[in-house]
Amino acid sequence: MAKIIIVCGKICVGKSTYSKKLMLEQKAVRxxxxxxxxxxxxxxxxxxxxxxxxxxxxxxxxxAIEIYSTGINVIVDGGFWQRNYREEATQYFIEHNITPEWHYVDISDDLWKKNIEKRNREVERGTSEDYYVDEYILDKFSNPADKPKSSEIDVWYKNDYL
Structure with missing residues (x-):
C-alpha cells in the first residue's frame, strides 16, 4: 500500500538530500x-x-493525494518547522483517510551553522539555486517551541554530515 511521507526540519539540515535518498529507496514521487x-x-x-x-x-x-491514489508513494519535502504547518498537514491528510508518516531531520547546532555558511557561499557564487539564509530566516527557525515532539514523528533521522 502506498504512503505519504512528510519530511520536516529546520532550513539547511539536509532535508532535500535525505528526501532524494528516500525517494529512491521508497520508489516515490518527491x-x-x-x-x-x-x-x-x-x-x-x-x-x-x-x-x-x-x-x-x-x-x-x-x-500528493492524487499520486497516492494511484498506488505510488509520495514524499512531501518541506520545512514544516512551525507546529501549525505540521498540524495542518496531518489534519488535511487524515480528513482524506490517510495517516502521513512523519520524518524529522535533526542536526547539531555546530553542523547546522556550517551548513548555512556553506549554502550561503554557494548561493553567492551562483553555484546553488537555494535560498540565501539571512537573519530573518534564521530567526524564524530559532523558536525551540516549534521543534517536534518525539510523539509527532515516526522516523527521527540524525544528520551528521556536512
Whole structure:
C-alpha cells in the first residue's frame, strides 16, 4: 500500500538530500514547495512569502493525494518547522483517510551553522539555486517551541554530515 511521507526540519539540515535518498529507496514521487515557489515566483517574495507558501502547500497536498491514489508513494519535502504547518498537514491528510508518516531531520547546532555558511557561499557564487539564509530566516527557525515532539514523528533521522 502506498504512503505519504512528510519530511520536516529546520532550513539547511539536509532535508532535500535525505528526501532524494528516500525517494529512491521508497520508489516515490518527491514534491518540494521551495522548488515550485522559486520556479513560479522567483526568490524574493517578501511579505507575500507565507501567502504563497500556503497556496503552494495546498496544491502539493492535492497532488500528493492524487499520486497516492494511484498506488505510488509520495514524499512531501518541506520545512514544516512551525507546529501549525505540521498540524495542518496531518489534519488535511487524515480528513482524506490517510495517516502521513512523519520524518524529522535533526542536526547539531555546530553542523547546522556550517551548513548555512556553506549554502550561503554557494548561493553567492551562483553555484546553488537555494535560498540565501539571512537573519530573518534564521530567526524564524530559532523558536525551540516549534521543534517536534518525539510523539509527532515516526522516523527521527540524525544528520551528521556536512
Amino acid at each position: 514534491l518540494n514547495p521551495d522548488e515550485l515557489m522559486k520556479t513560479f515566483c522567483g526568490e524574493f517574495l517578501g511579505d507575500r512569502h507565507e501567502e504563497v507558501l500556503q497556496q503552494t502547500l495546498n496544491y502539493i497536498y492535492k497532488k
